[in-house]
Amino acid sequence: MALADQPRILLVTRNLPPLIGGMEKLNHHIFLELGKRYAMAVAGPEGCASYLNAEAATVATFPTAPKSAFVMGSIRAAWQMGMSFRPDLILCGSGATAPAGFLIARRLGIPLITYLHGLDIVTSHVLYKSIFLPAIRASTTLITNSSNTARLALAHSIDARRLHILHPGVEMDVPEDIEPAAFRQAIEAGDRPILLSVGRLTERKGLYQFIVNCMPDLVRQQPDILLLIVGGEATDALSAKQGIGIQLTETIQQMNLASHVKLLGRIDDARLSQAYSASQLLLFPVLDLPGDVEGFGMVAVEAAAHGLPTVGFAAGGVPDAIAEGVSGYLVPPNDYQQMSKTILRYLSGESQISKDSCKQFANAFSWASFGEKLSNIVSPLLKPNDLLPITEHP
Structure with a gap:
């Protein structure tokens, strides 16, 4: 027909x-x-x-x-x-x-x-x-x-x-010529372990709370750790609090974390693929707020398609986007101590998830x-x- x-x-x-x-x-x-x-x-x-x-x-x-x-x-x-x-x-x-x-x-x-x-x-x-x-x-x-x-x-x-x-x-046709080393060189990351956050800067994403509650301990135990934040303000949203980027920048300065946290703003898909491939973990410390909830968590599946596991709070629809021990780790909501422990265990090699395991999980999406x-x-x-x-x- x-x-x-x-x-x-x-x-x-x-x-x-x-x-x-x-x-x-x-x-x-x-x-x-x-x-x-x-x-x-x-x-x-x-x-x-x-x-x-x-x-x-x-x-x-x-x-x-x-x-x-x-x-x-x-x-x-x-x-x-x-x-x-x-x-x-x-x-x-x-x-x-x-x-x-x-x-x-x-x-x-x-x-x-x-x-x-x-x-x-x-x-x-x-x-x-x-x-x-x-x-x-x-x-x-x-x-x-x-x-x-x-x-x-x-x-x-x-x-x-x-x-x-x-x-x-999720798009499974990940480019083969991503060149994560070029991305690391461009942001002057060297061989530092990279934690990556991807998404619009909204209160629900929980980045402010993560920086305040987790980053000091992570830096103490892993002095070369680097958090990259990709995304801009949610200016197109029907209802979203603005100024999150300014709040994060001020908090990073006040806590003397400027050498450990970088805000990259919005980047194109090619550079985002580089960021996924150059990082060790995707972070998804989302919050359940009154009148606001994370519906699913597409970035966790996108990361998995690149072979990158995610550590996230089991809030909202996030548990549907992360398979425990397969494509990442789920942490009880608002348990920042457990979040830090999970990140450090993974970075130390105590727990590991393979790229193939992540990609197999993502393929179903x-x-x-x-x-x-x-x-x-x-x-x-x-x-x-x-x-x-x-x-x-x-």
């Missing part, structure tokens, strides 16, 4: 390039993977069309800020594309676009899928709870990015019969596998079918 004769899917999401982050990468791959099987259209953020290689007639855009312009713009764009493209199914990339997806799905009498992340459930804003959560609950099918997000969804009265767990994917599992969720909705019970797609 020609692609033009295939069922039509409209992806409605705020999270696409040119915005940067794990959710943006996820939604981009949702578009790419479903596009192999179905005819696709998008209602997405301004500037996304050039990243999608899609026909202009199948993309409608909206502003991402301020919040009021985003909400109204997403509804207009979804309605415009829905009425012109006439999809057979709507897929919302997060709860933030669920109202827009719900309105056009109801108008056309077609199924609605919403992909849920941790913040889609725990956000406490009154208007969100009164407008967005009802639209989420009205979805024909819901996908969560981790088992923890699924538990949160069930606790917020979302029907288990409509729920699937599908973890985000390949984007190709993700696409197959997502298609298995989508396809029953494109023909009459009973609701399926909650299903995990590891």
Whole structure:
């Protein structure tokens, strides 16, 4: 069957390039993977069309800020594309676009899928709870990015019969000519053991607490240790505390850790691959905050794809992204003493995880596998079918 004769899917999401982050990468791959099987259209953020290689007639855009312009713009764009493209199914990339997806799905009498992340459930804003959560609950099918997000969804009265767990994917085609030695030379790291943190600078990532509670002890016992922090402020997020970078810089200076902690800011994918390959451990000391939760932990799987293990707190959806003793180590939340001990044991060689073990774990999360599992969720909705019970797609 020609692609033009295939069922039509409209992806409605705020999270696409040119915005940067794990959710943006996820939604981009949702578009790419479903596009192999179905005819696709998008209602997405301004500037996304050039990243999608899609026909202009199948993309409608909206502003991402301020919040009021985003909400109204997403509804207009979804309605415009829905009425012109006439999809057979709507897929919302997060709860933030669920109202827009719900309105056009109801108008056309077609199924609605919403992909849920941790913040889609725990956000406490009154208007969100009164407008967005009802639209989420009205979805024909819901996908969560981790088992923890699924538990949160069930606790917020979302029907288990409509729920699937599908973890985000990872790029397994790691370049062979990464040259980690060149990266070390560029940052003047020499042979020092490198701890790496990757992600947007948000309070939830727990870097301030890690520096305060762990770095002094790590430096005492491993005087040449170096922490590299990759990522910038979450300026594109709908709600995120700003100024984390300034707070970290001031704390590093006050604690005389400038020779042990470096903030690299945002770097491109090629240099990030170098950073993964040049490091000894990825750190993921995330916090469970009121109204904020780590939905999954894609960077831990990305690190594993490069053969790099992760030490992280077992908070939020992180346990789905780290296999104990296989791709890293899980530490009880907020146990900084155990976090330091685990890092030092690994650096000393007392405990080891092989690169092959990490890569084998990551392979189960390949984007190709993700696409197959997502298609298995989508396809029953494109023909009459009973609701399926909650299903995990590891």
